[in-house]
């Protein structure tokens with residue numbers, strides 16, 4: 187169903203009270219929202235980086251969280267873990283709010299709204315990225331494609347046309363990058379920089395897009411929970427097992443020691459089923475993580491939550507579509523098409 191039709195349907199559902207009826211029908215679900223970046227409210231909002239990781243604007247986020255507070259039970263990490271430990275059922279209409287990657291607008295734009303509404307949230311942080319002040323390949327690719335004077339780019343047989351919409355032009359390259367090794371993504375970004383005839387974004391430019399450790403300390407004081415998003419944000423399934431173990435161990439250690447906290451949960455980088463493995467889940471458990479989150483654009487059945495396979499969805503910007511995602515997920519949530527669900531052959 188196309189977006190416009192979904193909005194009309196959601197509006198009709200609100201007017202007729204159907205949202206209420208459907209919400210009752212779906213009370214056995216835990217819906218977890220995975221935000222990345224929050225836009226400012228300017229109608230002419232523009233970024234030099236990846237547009238796709240930007241979700242709602244500040245005022246859209248405020249509307250969404252107010253609606254969640256009125257219509258659902260927004261639970262914290264502790265409440266989720268307690269329910270998993272004791273095998274107790276979560277409240278009806280349970281929801282959670284999470285932010286990945288450590289972008290600065292999580293602090294400047296989202297935190298004031300979360301604090302004012304007293305909504306619990308988890309920030310998932312790639313620890314080494316905080317120290318290196320580096321950005322992911324998706325931001326570097328977008329930056330280079332937006333800055334180049336060229337109207338078409340040919341990179342290793344992939345043709346990118348830049349004349350129409352530069353914001354989405356990098357998509358074919360993004361799909362290739364998701365399952366490449368770190369060395370390969372780095373050399374592809376360097377090659378792209380040469381083809382575009384644009385220098386890679388400087389350390390200071392990259393750093394300005396990220397929270398600092400002081401931002402994180404302040405966020406913790408305001409009630410935010412910090413979780414691990416690996417150490418370097420490399421795709422875990424592309425790494426040897428010993429390197430995966432080190433990713434999960436170092437991240438937990440650095441976050442705990444730098445911030446004087448206990449890190450209990452993990453969000454797998456990129457988060458599709460092919461981006462982590464049963465071995466990843468095993469190692470996370472051995473290292474003391476109590477749960478881990480995917481990003482597969484699916485909701486959780488309250489009677490079948492696997493602690494190391496907890497599903498999250500991308501929040502639609504539009505409030506009507508956001509409401510629809512909770513009230514009638516089968517219609518309003520578009521499952522990621524790049525998923526190949528693994529068979530769990532044994533209990534992790």
Ligand SMILES: [Zn+2]
Pocket residue numbers: 286287415419455456
């Ligand atoms: Zn991420």
